[in-house]
Amino acid sequence: MTDVKNTVAPALEDESQKPSIFGFWLYLMTDTVLFASLFATFIVLRGRTAGGVSGEEIFSLPYVFIETLILLISSFVAGLALFTARARRKALTISLLLVTGLLGLAFLAMEIHEFRTLVTEGHGWGTSAFLSSYFTLVGTHGLHILIGLIWLGVSIMFILQRGFTDRFLTRLTMWSMFWHFLDVIWIGIFTIVYLVGIV
Amino acid sequence: MKKHIQPLPDHRKPTITAYITGFVLSLTLSGAAFALVWAYHISDNELMSRGLLLAILTLFAIAQIVVQATYFLHMSAERRARMTLVSAAFTLVVIFAIIVGSMWIMYNLDYNMIPEDPTQYIQNEENIHVTSQ
Structure with missing residues (x-):
């Protein structure tokens, strides 16, 4: 890893002057605004349980903590993969990306399992305004994770077939920004939806 | 480039x-x-x-x-990344307006709308404890 350690790595800063990277940054900002409106909707409707369950009754603290850990580690490994990609270490990069992807899949599986349990126990999105806004907010984040995973799969295929081209490294930088961004949104979700919901 | x-x-x-x-x-x-x-x-x-x-x-x-x-x-405050920071600051303003604005307006609407049992509602909101006679 020594030569990896000294590389100019993810070079987000070096690349921040590239119009394409800045453009992608602007996209992330607009996506943040999308999530802000979903957060606002949730905060306004969180008490409207229509006689159904409240957050305190359905959220499990350890379960959400494990989800948080998985996503945080996944985000960290994604950053490492960008370092190794800069150093053009093919096998190492692919294994790190696979670890990132598996963690992302585990997170998505946990979220789907949580949704399934809620729906089968009769707490679907049609039950109350609280549950509608909950499913919309957390589900939109989950959908972003799914898109990130598909993008990751395509990236791994690209490395296998064509190796590290300069344009590919720029695209991988964008993907890692996207993945970190989803972790930042998750901070908002676990704090506002789950922690405050349980308190 | x-x-x-x-x-x-x-x-x-x-x-x-x-x-x-x-x-x-x-x-x-x-x-x-x-x-x-x-x-x-x-x-x-x-x-x-x-x-x-x-x-x-x-x-x-x-x-x-x-x-x-x-x-x-x-992210950093360096000049080379200035536009990144400016766009982030703008986004923060928008987020603040959306979230705090929604909470403010909806709380007032909520407060001003008459619920099913107005007496009970006002007592709860204003912390009035009425002892039953």
């Missing part, structure tokens, strides 16, 4: 060490937030007031977002 980009000074280059620092900080802050809610829960909500806990959780969340933006997304 590439030749216009000046290399960063060595001490500003994103390194694996910086990444690990960011990861450890995030982990600590997330863990602390969860531990606090857990401690509040097992102490039967007597650890501290609910308002104080919510304020601490908000601070923890903001700290985590700042840590991730600094160490993972490499």
Whole structure:
């Protein structure tokens, strides 16, 4: 890893002057605004349980903590993969990306399992305004994770077939920004939806 | 394009060490937030007031977002990244308007609309305790 350690790595800063990277940054900002409106909707409707369950009754603290850990580690490994990609270490990069992807899949599986349990126990999105806004907010984040995973799969295929081209490294930088961004949104979700919901 | 980009000074280059620092900080802050809610829960909500806990959780969340933006997304106030920062500041203003504005307006609407049992509702809202006769 020594030569990896000294590389100019993810070079987000070096690349921040590239119009394409800045453009992608602007996209992330607009996506943040999308999530802000979903957060606002949730905060306004969180008490409207229509006689159904409240957050305190359905959220499990350890379960959400494990989800948080998985996503945080996944985000960290994604950053490492960008370092190794800069150093053009093919096998190492692919294994790190696979670890990132598996963690992302585990997170998505946990979220789907949580949704399934809620729906089968009769707490679907049609039950109350609280549950509608909950499913919309957390589900939109989950959908972003799914898109990130598909993008990751395509990236791994690209490395296998064509190796590290300069344009590919720029695209991988964008993907890692996207993945970190989803972790930042998750901070908002676990704090506002789950922690405050349980308190 | 590439030749216009000046290399960063060595001490500003994103390194694996910086990444690990960011990861450890995030982990600590997330863990602390969860531990606090857990401690509040097992102490039967007597650890501290609910308002104080919510304020601490908000601070923890903001700290985590700042840590991730600094160490993972490499945001900085340097001139080379100025537009990134400006767009982020603008986004923050929009987020603030959407979230705080919604809470403010909806709370007032909520307060001014007559619920099914107005007497009970007003008593709850104004903390009026009526002893039954």
